[in-house]
Amino acid sequence: MAPRLGIFLILAGTCIFLQLDHVDGDKQPITTTLSATMKPDYKCAFPFNYRGKWYFDCTRADSFFKWCSLNEDYSGKWKYCVDDDYAKCVFPFVYRGQTYNRCTTDGSLFWISWCSVTTSYDRDGAWRYC
Incomplete structure (x- = not known):
């Protein structure tokens, strides 16, 4: 068991170290x-x-x-x-036709504040957590 785990860890580490971007x-x-x-x-x-x-x-x-x-x-x-x-919040932004001047929890499943990274979330759907 231990030799297999050791070989796995070596291979996994090598794969991460040699990760090539496409x-x-x-x-x-x-x-x-x-x-x-x-x-x-x-x-x-x-x-x-x-x-x-x-x-x-x-x-x-x-x-x-x-x-x-x-x-x-x-x-x-x-x-x-x-x-x-990383993209920054853009204020004001439009979400569901309403203008927001700060982060909001509207539409957030877990009540976590978020903002749009463009002037219109409705148009672009681009957002991030605050």
Whole structure:
């Protein structure tokens, strides 16, 4: 039993250590020229379109770790997300036709405060906990 567990732990650790992202790019792009739609200082471009889907926050799409595009339309320039990269609350926002100027528990199954990360939750459905 112990040898099997040891082998499993070694294999599991190796798989995590060697986790390869399916997103093309480097952690920090080396290029010094920015395209017209790329955010300066390597900031996330929210929302961004990746493979036909719009993302309003960092995503794990095709990756083990959360990442974001540096362009509105993903073109291979990306980075791993850090705390400062995650989408921020946008006030005021519209939810079910009503305007909110602060976080709300309306519509929350567990009464946890949340907010929209765009001006209209009704249109975009993008949100986060406060």
